[in-house]
Amino acid sequence: MRVALVGPPQSGKSSLFAAVAQAGGSGVDLSRPDQAHLAVVKVPDERLVWLADHYKPKKFTPAELEFLDLPGFDLSEEAGRSRARTHWSAMRQSDMIVLVVRDFPGDTVPAYRGRINAAGDIDEMVAEMVFADMDQVSSRLEKLRAAMKKPTSKKDEYAHEMALMERLLAALEAEKPMAEAVTTAAEEKLLRSFQFLSLKPTLVVVNCAENALEGPAPASAGARPVMRLSARIEQELAQLDPAEREVFLADLGIVSPARDRLIRGCYQQLNLVSFLTAGEDECRAWTIPAGTTAVVAAEEIHSDIARGFIRAETVAFADLQAAGDMKGAKAHGRIRLEGKTYPVADGDVINFRFNV
Numbered sequence: 001m002r003v004a005l006v007g008p009p010q011s012g013k014s015s016l017f018a019a020v021a022q023a024g025g026s027g028v029d030l031s032r033p034d035q036a037h038l039a040v041v042k043v044p045d046e047r048l049v050w051l052a053d054h055y056k057p058k059k060f061t062p063a064e065l066e067f068l069d070l071p072g073f074d075l076s077e078e079a080g081r082s083r084a085r086t087h088w089s090a091m092r093q094s095d096m097i098v099l100v101v102r103d104f105p106g107d108t109v110p111a112y113r114g115r116i117n118a119a120g121d122i123d124e125m126v127a128e129m130v131f132a133d134m135d136q137v138s139s140r141l142e143k144l145r146a147a148m149k150k151p152t153s154k155k156d157e158y159a160h161e162m163a164l165m166e167r168l169l170a171a172l173e174a175e176k177p178m179a180e181a182v183t184t185a186a187e188e189k190l191l192r193s194f195q196f197l198s199l200k201p202t203l204v205v206v207n208c209a210e211n212a213l214e215g216p217a218p219a220s221a222g223a224r225p226v227m228r229l230s231a232r233i234e235q236e237l238a239q240l241d242p243a244e245r246e247v248f249l250a251d252l253g254i255v256s257p258a259r260d261r262l263i264r265g266c267y268q269q270l271n272l273v274s275f276l277t278a279g280e281d282e283c284r285a286w287t288i289p290a291g292t293t294a295v296v297a298a299e300e301i302h303s304d305i306a307r308g309f310i311r312a313e314t315v316a317f318a319d320l321q322a323a324g325d326m327k328g329a330k331a332h333g334r335i336r337l338e339g340k341t342y343p344v345a346d347g348d349v350i351n352f353r354f355n356v
């Protein structure tokens with residue numbers, strides 16, 4: 001799964017990317033602001049750390065997400081807009097969007113459009129994404145109209161898609177969420193290949209001064225989740241070693257880096273959960289969509305485990321932690337034997353029993 005960082009120029013995307021990717025050590029070169037950067041990021045998970053403390057495994061494997069840092073979109077001039085369009089497809093191919101806008105003061109960094117206005121920047125970016133989707137819907141409609149004029153055996157199919165596209169266009173024009181115009185799973189599937197920006201989960205990051213971390217969410221963010229953080233502080237934090245980091249955080253009165261909350265927030269917005277496997281060989285977090293059944297989760301590890309599935313020996317992480325270890329969890333009757341159709345919950349620690 002891939003998360004794209006987008007926003008106006010100089011809003012703090014690359015600083016945030018460096019923090020998320022801990023780019024200090026990863027060798028990502030951020031010196032070219034006109035280039036995109038990609039990093040694979042480990043999803044912080046305290047449960048996995050607890051398991052590893054317990055099992056001292058040979059291998060420790062957290063869940064991963066990809067983050068893509070895109071050059072800023074300068075929509076204030078035509079040249080910038082057409083440059084931005086060259087990055088639309090990278091955005092479309094991402095599964096989620098993090099919209100980064102500036103709210104930190106200061107004259108040393110030139111302000112986009114000569115003013116600092118997080119709400120206005122969100123409005124502008126969202127509008128641009130809506131325009132991009134409208135363009136796509138309109139051109140699809142044109143193609144469908146042309147196709148309908150010719151003799152075709154697909155008339156019904158085309159007519160249905162046209163009706164859907166017209167509803168989408170109406171929703172976009174009325175500034176309503178595009179998702180409201182999608183009524184069936186079949187329609188959702190049909191739309192997947194279009195990769196509409198307005199249908200992607202979006203999280204807003206307001207990059208603010210370190211002494212202004214508390215504050216209201218900009219109204220123009222609408223229903224989108226909003227995080228206030230200081231990208232610069234996060235970048236500095238990411239460059240420290242863990243012990244120094246704790247001192248630094250304590251000085252600032254912060255419990256955990258916003259970086260970790262952002263990555264986990266993305267994971268949540270993507271509707272992903274982790275189940276965990278634990279042992280002396282490996283402690284590992286596996287990524288699945290929320291609601292995935294036990295047999296499909298087993299497939300994630302190995303097709304043999306799904307094929308020969310007998311039972312999923314399952315304990316909720318909190319129960320395991322409270323009991324101290326597996327033996328304790330068993331003694332307290334906390335280990336369940338779940339069947340193939342059991343919907344795996346976030347933080348389930350699972351041992352699959354299988355036979356092939």
Ligand SMILES: Nc1nc2c(ncn2[C@@H]2O[C@H](COP(=O)(O)OP(=O)(O)O)[C@@H](O)[C@H]2O)c(=O)[nH]1
Nearest residue numbers: 009010011012013014015072104109230231232
């Ligand atoms: N004061 C301050 N400066 C920041 C902050 N975040 C980024 N900057 C500065 O703003 C400039 C642009 O940041 P960058 O991350 O490259 O923005 P991008 O163009 O969105 O990738 C750089 O000079 C950063 O040091 C912040 O939270 N506070």
Ligand SMILES: [Mg+2]
Nearest residue numbers: 013014033071
């Ligand atoms: Mg940048």
